[in-house]
Amino acid sequence: MQGYESIIIFDPELGEDRQKEEVDKYRQLITSNGGQVVHHKVWGRRKLAYEVKKREFGVYHLMYLDHSPDALRALENQFRLDEGVLKWMSVSVEDLETEQAKFEKLINEGSISQQIGE
Amino acid sequence: MARGKGGSSRRRGLGNRIIIPRRKTSMLNTLEEIPFKDVDLLKNYITERGRILPRRITGNTAKTQRALRQAIKRARNIALLSFAEGHVDQD
Numbered sequence: 001m002q003g004y005e006s007i008i009i010f011d012p013e014l015g016e017d018r019q020k021e022e023v024d025k026y027r028q029l030i031t032s033n034g035g036q037v038v039h040h041k042v043w044g045r046r047k048l049a050y051e052v053k054k055r056e057f058g059v060y061h062l063m064y065l066d067h068s069p070d071a072l073r074a075l076e077n078q079f080r081l082d083e084g085v086l087k088w089m090s091v092s093v094e095d096l097e098t099e100q101a102k103f104e105k106l107i108n109e110g111s112i113s114q115q116i117g118e
Numbered sequence: 119m120a121r122g123k124g125g126s127s128r129r130r131g132l133g134n135r136i137i138i139p140r141r142k143t144s145m146l147n148t149l150e151e152i153p154f155k156d157v158d159l160l161k162n163y164i165t166e167r168g169r170i171l172p173r174r175i176t177g178n179t180a181k182t183q184r185a186l187r188q189a190i191k192r193a194r195n196i197a198l199l200s201f202a203e204g205h206v207d208q209d
Binding site for chain 1 (some may be wrong): 151153192194196200
């Protein structure tokens with residue numbers, strides 16, 4: 001098992017409910033492959049540094065996962081097929097809890113903003 | 119001026135002046151890991167055009183510069199930073 005930090009950018013047109021459905025869908029996929037979602041965070045709507053699939057904004061979600069490399073590949077294949085996912089990136093991490101804490105700290109210190117409007 | 123030969127002529131121009139080396143420091147050197155999600159922090163180390171600043175300007179150590187490069191590339195990948203500013207896509 002390996003810890004991963006996956007960032008997923010959803011199309012903002014999806015709306016919160018649809019995003020929640022998507023996340024649940026992926027959560028199920030992960031657990032059925034023997035992994036688990038340790039944390040799930042919504043970073044929020046942000047302006048993208050460049051246009052992705054004709055979108056200027058994206059909703060950033062963070063998932064801290066513990067699963068096998070094969071399962072990650074299966075998950076990323078699903079992202080590839082999903083129209084609502086603009087972009088994603090997975091980074092392997094040593095310890096999921098400390099990574100999660102670091103993100104929280106950045107948010108709390110105000111180094112990174114949680115939500116950026118129009 | 120030919121490349122690589124600039125050094126000697128420039129030195130001649132300085133005469134016998136003693137050059138005091140400026141101490142280069144970077145706050146990044148104290149960080150154990152550079153968070154790629156901290157866009158405001160990373161922006162200090164790129165040009166307006168979005169290019170990574172060289173070590174001779176930022177004063178980073180080789181180790182931090184490598185970590186910084188990694189962080190910037192990750193941030194670019196996930197659309198937190200742009201690859202090139204002022205570039206217009208041709209449609």
